[in-house]
Amino acid sequence: MTGLGFVWKNLYRKKTRTFLTFFCLYIAFLLYVALGSIAVVFSVDTISGELGANRLQTSAKYSMIDDIPKRYVDEISQLDGVELVTHMSWFGGYYKEPNNMLVTFPVDPSTFFRVYPEYEISDEHLTAFLETRRGMVAPISLVERYEWKVGDIIPIGSQIYPQEDGNYIWEFELVGSYTPDQDGQTAVLLQYDYFEEATAFGKGAVGWLAIQISDPQLAPELSQQIDSMYINSSDPVRTATESESNRQFLAQYGNITLMMSGILLAVFFTILLVCANTMAQAFRERIAELGVLKTIGFNDYRLGLWMLSEAIWLSVIPAVFGVLIGMGVLFMLGSSGATAMFVPTPPMSVVLSTAASSLGLALALGVIVGAIPALTTTRMSIVDAMHA
Amino acid sequence: MAFIELINVVKNYTKGSEVVHVLQDLNLSLNAGDFLALMGPSGSGKSTLLNLIGGIDKPTAGRVVVGGAELGGMSSSQLAKWRSESIGFVFQFYNLLPFLTAQRNIELPLLLTNLRGAQRKENAMTALRTVSLDDRAKHKPGQLSGGQQQRVAIARAIVADPQILVCDEPTGDLDRQSAQEILELLEILNDRFKKTIIMVTHDPLAAEHAKKVLHLDKGVLVESTEEAVSA
Numbered sequence A: 001m002t003g004l005g006f007v008w009k010n011l012y013r014k015k016t017r018t019f020l021t022f023f024c025l026y027i028a029f030l031l032y033v034a035l036g037s038i039a040v041v042f043s044v045d046t047i048s049g050e051l052g053a054n055r056l057q058t059s060a061k062y063s064m065i066d067d068i069p070k071r072y073v074d075e076i077s078q079l080d081g082v083e084l085v086t087h088m089s090w091f092g093g094y095y096k097e098p099n100n101m102l103v104t105f106p107v108d109p110s111t112f113f114r115v116y117p118e119y120e121i122s123d124e125h126l127t128a129f130l131e132t133r134r135g136m137v138a139p140i141s142l143v144e145r146y147e148w149k150v151g152d153i154i155p156i157g158s159q160i161y162p163q164e165d166g167n168y169i170w171e172f173e174l175v176g177s178y179t180p181d182q183d184g185q186t187a188v189l190l191q192y193d194y195f196e197e198a199t200a201f202g203k204g205a206v207g208w209l210a211i212q213i214s215d216p217q218l219a220p221e222l223s224q225q226i227d228s229m230y231i232n233s234s235d236p237v238r239t240a241t242e243s244e245s246n247r248q249f250l251a252q253y254g255n256i257t258l259m260m261s262g263i264l265l266a267v268f269f270t271i272l273l274v275c276a277n278t279m280a281q282a283f284r285e286r287i288a289e290l291g292v293l294k295t296i297g298f299n300d301y302r303l304g305l306w307m308l309s310e311a312i313w314l315s316v317i318p319a320v321f322g323v324l325i326g327m328g329v330l331f332m333l334g335s336s337g338a339t340a341m342f343v344p345t346p347p348m349s350v351v352l353s354t355a356a357s358s359l360g361l362a363l364a365l366g367v368i369v370g371a372i373p374a375l376t377t378t379r380m381s382i383v384d385a386m387h388a
Numbered sequence B: 001m002a003f004i005e006l007i008n009v010v011k012n013y014t015k016g017s018e019v020v021h022v023l024q025d026l027n028l029s030l031n032a033g034d035f036l037a038l039m040g041p042s043g044s045g046k047s048t049l050l051n052l053i054g055g056i057d058k059p060t061a062g063r064v065v066v067g068g069a070e071l072g073g074m075s076s077s078q079l080a081k082w083r084s085e086s087i088g089f090v091f092q093f094y095n096l097l098p099f100l101t102a103q104r105n106i107e108l109p110l111l112l113t114n115l116r117g118a119q120r121k122e123n124a125m126t127a128l129r130t131v132s133l134d135d136r137a138k139h140k141p142g143q144l145s146g147g148q149q150q151r152v153a154i155a156r157a158i159v160a161d162p163q164i165l166v167c168d169e170p171t172g173d174l175d176r177q178s179a180q181e182i183l184e185l186l187e188i189l190n191d192r193f194k195k196t197i198i199m200v201t202h203d204p205l206a207a208e209h210a211k212k213v214l215h216l217d218k219g220v221l222v223e224s225t226e227e228a229v230s231a
Ligand SMILES: Nc1ncnc2c1ncn2[C@@H]1O[C@H](COP(=O)(O)OP(=O)(O)O)[C@@H](O)[C@H]1O
Pocket: A383, A384, B013, B014, B015, B020, B022, B040, B041, B042, B043, B044, B045, B046, B047, B048, B049
């Protein structure tokens, strides 16, 4: 039997208490990984990165789901400082099942990939997209997930737009794929011209504009200029930098990051208490035994280290289980396609870093909770311990 | 110098602002192979004296020299190592670890040696045979009687083959029959295995098993007279 064996035997002594502590910590870490990963995705910085700095986004002033006239594209293109304008619309797409939401945007293929250079597409696929009226391109991850092939006719339902014959199920030809800058991005792109021709309503309107500007410094000035151009029209707009728009969009959900941080903080404060209580009890019942071990000749530091490692195991074991199961849940959510654009699946890298930080947290928790019993063990005199 | 030598030892405890004078200018010398019974009223400092000899407490003043080692000058880590090699402890309430089998309890002191697992087990079994409990190796303390637990504790005290056994009221919690067995066992360890034994006891009959009896009263040691022993 080694020191490790000794620590294990001690954890095993009070099976119910150890199990309850494990269970409590397991749930906490599961929550931490799941919510923590989602919170990261919701934080604006992750979404917009640096690329959005020279892009403005223009949408209907009072509601993001209102349309704006398509002619705004040409009009705004004329402004000094504006390099290129492209537009997108919310198609309300789904694949096979209405609850299997597919983020789908009718776009202008000739400008979209120039305004979003971080979305990589081969010349061949781009040309095919430009030349095929019913063409669509999809992110490579989606193509792989559904095992689509170039040339396939893909039926995509719309929750919003019927075709002129009243049919809500549209058919598009997959002509290529593109690589988004983030794992989380899953938009299917369609030709706006075809959409406009075939749709029963919504002709001449687009969802929102993405405007590439020559200098990020011009953003405030241009935003104001654009907004004032339409302020007295029937379709006023609101323009902001892309990151600002994202921030406003996410603000609709309240401050999710803050809310989740609050929940997680409360959870961790609770498990800190649970864990500290377990260790304090474990220590108190064992003072006399520690005195015996010291009498026999076990070194003060060695016993302190045993106490510390017991606390670390107590928090790390359930953390490992919680983290693994939490990751499993996230991947299941991701691959079921249950998540929509608005509740993005955290990318692998985010999940992994959250997992790593939870294990670090578990280690820290063990050290914090074990520190006092360990130090007391080391310092306690044998005579005092034996009298306890 | 004698095998165990206490020179002008003073031991005080401070309880808050109050100082408790437990041992005052105490001198004691014992030879290797002695079997000393230490008697005296409760609170007279018997355990304190035993703790000083066993190196689990330090004197306020004076010197404690055991087997040539000057205990006052050793760090707590050095003392721990010294105890593991030189002293076996037996307590009134056995102080076995309840979640370990008899054999594992006895192996504990051997975890501090370089012995391999198989060798540790063999030595533990030898110690168990010495106390005639080899058939209880896999029993946990809760499954043993008081007398049996104390024999396991003695096996643990001797397994690393220390020269000195320090026993604090080893029969204080036992019935007459079990106490008798423990005392006979200690006699054998003293006679045949040449252990030097210092035993604290209240019981005059127990003291009769020792070769020498000392009486501690108000912090002062006196050679016991016949009356004192039978009192
Ligand atoms: N750790 C301690 N702190 C304070 N006082 C103590 C401590 N240990 C013993 N004492 C006091 O020292 C005296 C002697 O104690 P002890 O050696 O245990 O006596 P005995 O074993 O002879 O009954 C008692 O008055 C006791 O209260």
